[in-house]
Amino acid sequence: DGxxxxxxxxxFRKEGQNVTLSCEQNLNHDAMYWYRQDPGQGLRLIYYSxxxxxxxxxxxxxxxxxxxxxxxxxxxxxxxxxKNPTAFxxxxxxxxxxxxxxxxxxxxxxxxxxxx
Amino acid sequence: xxxxxxxxxxxxxxxxxxxxLSCTYDTSExxxxxxxxxxxxxxxxxxxxxxxxxxxxNATENRFSVNFQKAAKSFSLKISDSQLGDAxxxxxxxxxxxxxxxxxxxxxxxxxxLSVKP
Numbered sequence: 554d555g556x557x558x559x560x561x562x563x564x565f566r567k568e569g570q571n572v573t574l575s576c577e578q579n580l581n582h583d584a585m586y587w588y589r590q591d592p593g594q595g596l597r598l599i600y601y602s603x604x605x606x607x608x609x610x611x612x613x614x615x616x617x618x619x620x621x622x623x624x625x626x627x628x629x630x631x632x633x634x635x636k637n638p639t640a641f642x643x644x645x646x647x648x649x650x651x652x653x654x655x656x657x658x659x660x661x662x663x664x665x666x667x668x669x
Numbered sequence: 670x671x672x673x674x675x676x677x678x679x680x681x682x683x684x685x686x687x688x689x690l691s692c693t694y695d696t697s698e699x700x701x702x703x704x705x706x707x708x709x710x711x712x713x714x715x716x717x718x719x720x721x722x723x724x725x726x727n728a729t730e731n732r733f734s735v736n737f738q739k740a741a742k743s744f745s746l747k748i749s750d751s752q753l754g755d756a757x758x759x760x761x762x763x764x765x766x767x768x769x770x771x772x773x774x775x776x777x778x779x780x781x782x783l784s785v786k787p
Contacts, residue, residue, distance in 0.1 A: 586774070586775075593779060593780075594779060595760060595779040595780055596760065596775070597777075598775070601773075601774060643714060654766060654773070657716055657719060658775060659716070660714035660715075662712070662713050663712050663713070
């Protein structure tokens with residue numbers, strides 16, 4: 554089955570610790586995205602990547618880091634610099650058209666991160 | 670910068686009836702895409718319907734249809750014959766069609782929680 558997987562589903566961390574959220578896709582999509590969802594806030598873009606070994610900051614990148622060493626993988630690290638990391642994190646991907654634009658985004662099932 | 674506004678934090682509908690969710694957006698661009706996503710209690714985001722701004726015809730997907738008013742920058746979602754499985758958060762989203770570094774990125778509204786009464 555083609556799709557996007559995120560692991561783990563639930564994650565707990567202590568204050569001051571870095572933690573990495575996994576996102577893998579087997580859709581052969583070029584672009585991948587990380588969103589944060591808080592109650593009443595909708596989804597906000599953290600980072601995105603349109604090609605391997607390249608990524609761009611979104612609206613709320615502070616305290617987060619990413620890598621894109623493989624087309625299929627786009628892990629997100631929540632660092633100790635992120636002051637309020639407890640949230641639901643969603644990964645998405647989209648394919649590029651022959652004309653160079655992007656198709657709609659498909660989402661993974663998400664990871665719920667709780668800081669204790 | 671583009672913004673998306675959903676003015677109804679919560680809505681309720683009786684099973685088998687019709688409900689309309691509102692969405693307005695602000696942009697200076699002429700070419701863009703609009704989407705409605707559904708997020709059920711499982712929290713999986715599911716694409717419901719998509720509208721290209723250059724198309725005058727409103728998009729339809731089975732029981733879901735939109736009313737796209739480009740001049741008014743309005744993009745409402747109508748759900749007909751509501752079913753219990755339609756209960757979810759619904760998010761309106763905007764995406765630029767212009768080429769550039771951020772093309773492909775979605776801008777979301779804050780969502781509308783839809784309840785369906787049996």
